[in-house]
């Protein structure tokens with residue numbers, strides 16, 4: 001069989017097609033392609049780190065093509081693992097992203113700096129890892145690394161056999177001097193580490209036993225990490241060939257977007273594309289505890305408390321026991337405050353687990369939507385557009401059309417609400433609100449959907 005070169009394979013996959021020549025679907029008649037992240041799983045570089053509730057490369061491409069006809073500044077205030085930023089630099093724009101989660105911020109930086117890596121050096125690194133491994137296994141080597149101190153789990157995270165293997169990989173990574181290369185190895189380990197643990201994503205992180213899965217006694221850890229690294233090497237070669245000429249301009253800011261005024265000039269952003277955390281209480285912080293600890297990005301619970309406080313909208317667990325949280329702004333003509341009160345009055349017999357806790361969470365969330373809207377107004381240039389992908393919610397059986405409320409809030413502070421697009425009418429399977437029968441009942445009468453709120457600065 002004739003062998004196919006990498007370039008031919010990319011060509012067949014349509015990956016070498018210059019962005020500018022890719023037609024919009026249906027001649028642009030459809031507003032946007034589905035924003036779901038699922039499609040990213042097979043795409044170069046985007047596939048490195050799975051991240052929930054992101055959007056796809058094609059969604060970002062469509063948005064950029066539609067709104068920027070010359071080089072500009074693209075901002076993602078909630079950058080996740082960098083889908084927006086990567087597509088922005090691939091189409092020749094300057095990219096700025098904010099991300100508070102240290103694992104996601106590292107993933108972003110590693111992906112966006114990857115074009116500087118010499119692929120041959122990475123391949124040599126992979127070969128060295130394999131020989132270090134073989135020597136360690138055959139010589140009965142005792143790893144020098146230890147599991148992170150602050151990382152405690154209900155059941156052993158790794159079986160003894162897998163733990164030894166994970167520590168051998170840690171030992172090898174410690175020896176890599178070049179920081180960029182080391183970060184690639186760290187991301188290869190971190191993005192696969194749950195796969196060989198006794199935990200799994202369902203989509204929240206829980207024990208495998210709790211999800212009815214068998215525990216993992218042993219696993220092909222080296223093959224998994226080295227396989228990931230080889231995939232990365234292939235993607236870096238592709239990235240290098242697909243970036244426009246010149247040095248990409250990109251900045252990943254590991255801080256809250258709500259502190260934007262420290263970093264981004266007023267009226268400087270042409271296009272903002274983002275997907276903030278939804279009002280579904282998906283706990284990004286808790287779900288990435290393994291990666292954050294094993295990468296040495298946290299020392300103890302205090303670091304996580306700080307992250308929870310900074311998280312857009314907070315979490316139900318963070319605010320449910322607090323004194324009553326109210327909206328901090330007025331929204332004339334809207335029923336938002338009334339809807340939150342409806343929730344507050346539900347199930348008083350359950351204490352903070354009833355309506356009062358969820359009302360506190362909803363009020364905290366919309367208070368951050370207000371601050372986020374002020375931030376968008378500050379950084380966008382006049383005529384600049386913001387596209388915010390956001391899912392609606394059901395709290396205690398009460399429907400919350402988050403997209404419409406965000407639109408109302410943004411309009412109330414002077415942004416123009418151009419349109420709310422709904423590319424995908426149902427969102428099932430990953431509602432993380434509560435696994436409660438009331439939600440199952442609510443599903444029958446309400447739709448979960450994702451919307452793109454399109455705003456413009458006048």
Ligand SMILES: C[S@@+](CC[C@H](N)C(=O)[O-])C[C@H]1O[C@@H](n2cnc3c(N)ncnc32)[C@H](O)[C@@H]1O
Pocket residue numbers: 037051052053054055077078079080081082083084098099100101104255256257258274275276277278284310311312
């Ligand atoms: C829905 S995800 C975005 C995913 C992204 N669209 C992608 O494709 O990778 C939301 C992200 O916002 C981050 N985040 C939460 N609060 C933040 C804040 N105040 N400032 C910046 N990032 C924040 C979370 O850590 C999470 O990664």
